Amino acid sequence: MLNFERSTTSCRSTAMRRGLRSRARLRWRVLLPWLAIVAAVLALFLFPGSTPAMDARAHPDGLAVLEQVPVSETRQWVLIRTEDVANPVVLFVHGGPGTAQLTLMRRNTRPLERYFTVVNWDQRRAGKSFAAGRDRARMTMGQFVDDVVDLSSYLARRFRKERILLVGHSWGTVIGALAVHRRPDLFSAYVGIGQMSTMAESERLSYEWTLEQARSAGDRRSVAKLVAIGPPPYEGAFRSKFLTERQLLARYGGEYHGSRIGALGVVLRNLVLSREYTMTDRINFFRGISQSLDALHEELFRTDLFVQAPALQVPVWFCLGRHDREVPSALSARYFEALEAPRKQLVWFERSAHLPNTEEREKFNRLLVDAVLPALRE
Known part of the structure; x- marks a missing residue:
């Protein structure tokens, strides 16, 4: 037992x-x-961003760096890529304000690395350079123009160039055109993508088009939203009203041709799959857009390049999407006609809206190589 x-x-x-x-x-x-x-998740927060290396054997004089550089007494991030550092320098100035695009632009401009030293820059309070905009008193258009000039001067010195090529997109065309107007000696040429001109008129046309599309589509809910926020300039909660109009405009293809969500899908995909951004950078991407818009919208609404930059003393190209209603291309074309320049060309992108360099990337890159690059050598 x-x-x-x-x-x-x-x-x-x-x-x-x-x-x-x-x-x-x-x-x-x-x-x-x-x-x-x-x-x-910890790795995404802790690991630094990086960019794909340049093949040193194939391109012994190449360069691929993601780094902070001095800009107007701050440190701001740039992505520099080229197969040969002797190439002409091109600085891309992103839109927004605050819409950083390092990874998207790195993929867009990959074919240009053979011909240019390609520099993509996150502006203060945008993406990787979010911390550089902590001083709200310096979040002004004048400061951003100073930043363009200061960074351009730095790049010219670093790569031993007399001048560089400047390419601006949307908001970047405002500070870009003003920088070229102020310091034409720094720039060999200027390319404006989705070129802005008179912000108040641009926003009025954008709102009216969006309201017309909603009414034509019988979209009563969207019509009600637009009527509720009223036409620009938006009083009170500016950012909420502005973004409401932009969301509805995108639904009708006015931002990204043929898309009902605009550029959101493209931007998010490149943000999620980015090697250049840490998790903190991704969070700051969204914080930067809202905070930059809050800081700059009143001054931006007073912008009138017909008056502030009536002439640019360098060769000029405008790249306009035929279907752009975010910055209505018809108004951009009027600014082009009025603009004085030693040489200018307007190029229409028939299958694009506000992002022709992304929507018709190959055509845009060919333009820079086949038309702009030879002009820099004249």
């Missing part, structure tokens, strides 16, 4: 140990995926 009890106790102990081991294994099976997720 005693032996039986001992045997029973031993079996129970063995079963308990097996049960404990089984529960422990189950816990680990549950915990391991979560630990892997936590580790991945």
Whole structure:
């Protein structure tokens, strides 16, 4: 009887140990995926951004760096890529304000690295340069123009160039055109993509077009939203009203031709898959857009390049999407006609709206190589 009890106790102990081991294994099976997720999130926050390396054997004089450089007494981030550092320098000035585009532009401009030293820049309070805009008092258009000039001067010195090519997109065309107007000696040529001109008139036309599309589509909900916010300039909660109009405009293809969500899908895909941005940078991407818009919209609404930059003393190209209603291309074309320049050309992108350099990337890159580059050598 005693032996039986001992045997029973031993079996129970063995079963308990097996049960404990089984529960422990189950816990680990549950915990391991979560630990892997936590580790991945920590890595996204802690690991620095990077950019694909240049093939040193194929391009011994190439360069591929993602780094902070001095700009107007701050440190701001640039992505510099080229197959040969002797190439002409081109600085891309992104839109927004605050819409940083390092990864998207790196993919767009990859073919240009053979011909140019390509520089993409995150402006203060945008993306990787978010911290550079912590001083709200310096978040002014004048400061951003100073930044364009200061960075351009730095790049010219660094790569031993007399002048560089400047390419602006949307908001970047405002500070870009003003920088060229102020310092034509720094720039070999200017390319405006989705060129802005008179902000107040641009926004009025944009709003009226969006309201017309909603009415034609029988979209009563969108009509009600637009009527509720009223035409620009928007009073009160500016950012909310501005973004409401932009969201509805995108639904009708006025931002990205043929898309009902505008450029959002393209931007998010490149942001999520970015090697250049850390998780903190991704968070700051959205913070930067809202904070930059809050800081700059009143001054931006007073912009009138017909008056502020009626002439540019360098060759000029405008790249306009035929379907652009975010910065209505018809108004941009009027500014082009009025603009005085030693040489100018307007290029229409028939299958594009506000992002022709992305929507028709190959055509845009060919323009820079086949038309703009030869002009720089004249």
